[in-house]
Amino acid sequence: MQQLMARMLCRAALITILVLTCFSPGLAQSDPNTTSNPDTAQVDPNTLWKDSAELGYVLTSGNSDTNTFSFKNKLWRAWGLNRVEFNMGGLRSKATTRRFAVADDPNNLTGSFEVNEENDLVAEAYFVNGRYDRKISDRFFWYAGGGWDRNRFSGIDDRWVVAAGIGNIWFDTETTKWRTDYSATYTDEQDVVDDPSFDGKFWGVRVTSSFLKKIGAATTYTNESIFDENGEESTDWRGNMINGLSVQMSTHLALKVSLQWLYDHAPASRSLDLYDINPDNGGVVQSTVTEELDELDSIFTTSLVINY
Numbered sequence: 001m002q003q004l005m006a007r008m009l010c011r012a013a014l015i016t017i018l019v020l021t022c023f024s025p026g027l028a029q030s031d032p033n034t035t036s037n038p039d040t041a042q043v044d045p046n047t048l049w050k051d052s053a054e055l056g057y058v059l060t061s062g063n064s065d066t067n068t069f070s071f072k073n074k075l076w077r078a079w080g081l082n083r084v085e086f087n088m089g090g091l092r093s094k095a096t097t098r099r100f101a102v103a104d105d106p107n108n109l110t111g112s113f114e115v116n117e118e119n120d121l122v123a124e125a126y127f128v129n130g131r132y133d134r135k136i137s138d139r140f141f142w143y144a145g146g147g148w149d150r151n152r153f154s155g156i157d158d159r160w161v162v163a164a165g166i167g168n169i170w171f172d173t174e175t176t177k178w179r180t181d182y183s184a185t186y187t188d189e190q191d192v193v194d195d196p197s198f199d200g201k202f203w204g205v206r207v208t209s210s211f212l213k214k215i216g217a218a219t220t221y222t223n224e225s226i227f228d229e230n231g232e233e234s235t236d237w238r239g240n241m242i243n244g245l246s247v248q249m250s251t252h253l254a255l256k257v258s259l260q261w262l263y264d265h266a267p268a269s270r271s272l273d274l275y276d277i278n279p280d281n282g283g284v285v286q287s288t289v290t291e292e293l294d295e296l297d298s299i300f301t302t303s304l305v306i307n308y
Contacts, residue, residue, distance in 0.1 A: 049077045054089075054256060056303035065119060068093040070301050083133040087147075091299065093123040125151040125299075133167075142166050143181060152192050155268025155293050159189040161228075163206055177212040185228065191268040193290055198266075204231040218248040236266040246305055254305040262297040269293060 056070040072089035098118040103109050129147025136142060146162040165183025172179075182205070189200035211223040222244040230236035239261070246256035269290040275283035 049075065051075045051308045053306045054301075054303040055306070056301050065096040065117070066093065067095070067119075068123070070303065072303075081135040083135075084130075085133075086130040088126075088128045090126040091123060091301075093121070094119050095122045097122070123153055125149070125153070131163075138172075139169050140166070141169065141179075141181075143183070151262075151297075154262065154264070154297055155192050155270060157190045157192045159187065161185055161187050165206070175214040178210070180207070180209045182207050187228075187230075193269045193271050195269060195290075199232070202230050202232045202236075205229045220246050220248070222246075230266075233266070238265070239263040252307050254307065255302070256305045257302050258300070260299040260301075262299070264293075264295055267293040267295050 052074045054070075054072040056068075058066065058068040060066045068091075070089075070091045072087070074085065074087050076083065076085040078084075096117050097120045099115060100117075101113040101115050104112045104114065127147060127149035129145065129149075131143055131145025133141050133143040142165070144162075144164040146160070148161075149159050150156060163183040163185040165181055167179055167181025170178045170180065185204045185206045187200070187202055187204060191198070191200065206229070207227045209223070209225040213221045215221060222242075224240075224242045224244075226238075226240040228238040228240075240263075242258055242260045244256055244258035246254045248254045269292050271288050272291055273285045274287045274289045276286050277283040
């Protein structure tokens with residue numbers, strides 16, 4: 001029952017954010033940048049919906065076959081004292097992990113043969129999140145948000161997080177933007193491999209930083225950082241930092257490179273087959289064992305950015 005209520009709470013938070021996103025145009029009717037006459041209304045372009053989509057794709061064939069696709073999308077709108085933001089993204093990569101030959105005639109191993117290959121998923125991660133911000137003053141705001149992510153290669157099957165807190169706006173100019181926020185969180189996490197000693201439902205604290213700096217007329221540097229602390233287990237904390245550099249090619253198109261570091265001080269585990277001897281020498285699976293995953297993952301991407 002407790003698990004069901006926690007999931008309902010997470011989903012309710014996301015639904016609330018989506019409703020605010022969908023119906024915010026109606027709230028904007030009181031925007032001081034509009035008039036009561038729709039034929040003569042003058043709308044500040046900074047209060048309109050904006051969208052930024054990143055698409056990346058890598059394909060190799062021949063002696064090495066790989067297929068990698070990545071995407072991100074950010075939809076946001078700011079009007080009056082309000083701001084709504086909705087993000088989603090994913091990464092999926094397949095590669096040839098094994099090649100082997102099979103004789104056409106099993107009784108004639110020196111004759112003709114057929115080459116086979118196995119293509120397996122080697123990386124996969126997805127996320128969806130959203131938040132609503134409300135300014136208290138020019139430098140101070142409160143916010144509420146939530147999100148879901150999955151990264152099975154890092155041991156995370158499903159993770160829901162809701163957060164609410166306050167923040168500061170340190171810089172908000174045409175060339176420099178920086179804000180930080182501090183919130184209480186509730187997490188409901190399910191790992192790929194169940195660990196009886198780990199309680200996936202816990203409260204915690206989060207500190208985030210969002211920084212943007214324009215360098216010249218066409219180049220922009222961004223840094224998004226998140227620090228999460230499990231309030232019930234001090235050794236369980238996570239960090240997520242994304243550094244990005246984009247170059248504007250036209251009004252709506254840009255090229256971007258980014259490097260993401262994902263750190264988990266108490267990483268999940270994965271299940272491995274246990275062989276009696278090396279499988280290349282005829283080993284047979286006897287049982288399964290668990291291995292703790294690496295603490296640090298890094299993701300480097302190049303992408304085409306479409307801005308509207």
